[in-house]
Amino acid sequence: MTTSKAACVGRPRGFDIDLALEQALNVFWRNGYEGTSLNELTEAMGIKKPSLYAAFGNKEQLFFKAIDLYENRPDSLFNIAFQHEHVADVIRGLLLGAATQFTDCSHPQGCALINSTLSCSEASESIKQTVLARKAKHKQRLVDRFTQAKTSGELQADCEPEVLASLMTTLFQGFSMQASEGASVDELQQVAAMAAEGILTVCVKR
Known part of the structure; x- marks a missing residue:
């Protein structure tokens, strides 16, 4: 069960980290790491690049957090x-x-x-x-x-x-x-x- 996190600087109101991570996982899952662009990730997650960096770090860090989610379900x-x-x-x-x-x-x-x-x-x-x-x-x-x-x-x-x-x-x-x-x-x-x-x-x- 996901819970909405409190909004902070650089994140849209109602930003849900867990849901965003699931969306990122699906993009990596479908396209592979190298075939996935930051634009595809931000579009799927419903956020801007500054929000992605603030919440998850860079693309590599986001990828491993997404894989952690996949492996630990x-x-x-x-x-x-x-x-x-x-x-x-x-x-x-x-x-x-x-x-x-x-x-x-x-x-x-x-x-x-x-x-x-x-x-x-x-x-x-x-x-x-x-x-x-x-x-x-x-x-x-x-x-x-x-x-x-x-x-x-x-x-x-x-x-x-x-x-x-x-x-x-x-x-x-x-x-x-x-x-x-x-x-x-x-x-x-x-x-x-x-x-x-x-x-x-x-x-x-x-």
Whole structure:
């Protein structure tokens, strides 16, 4: 739930930082970091450039605040899937959840984190590297969860947590690209269901 912040110098009356950040997220999500201009951001956020600088700093700082918002949503892919007790349900939740969330028409399609740096040039290398570091942290969460599952006997002895985590992130990347190119939720859910069943058959003890 968003709350309006008190107006201050350089901000329009009734300026809502949370709502403005959501609008900025959608622009970065749709266009990527490098493909997003300050004019597009201020137009979407309903503010002038001085207000953007006063509230968020520069474009780079705004981008990372927007990505923080995306990653920390209660309904984010990982937050929902990791609530499951059994690793089989975690895997299903991640893959089917990605198929559903990446094709959700209430926001730009695909994964905001994946989309944001697909076409970054050398000028945005620092942005790309920071995003890659965030992706690595998400992958490590998968490795840790799968390691836990292997230790508890849920995974087959020959299933390597690092390899399984790499497979999952590769699937996320593919789902995001397919969704961005117009794949429907039904199409991706069928793929996700097939991928999940294959992984469970090979890796998870029945």
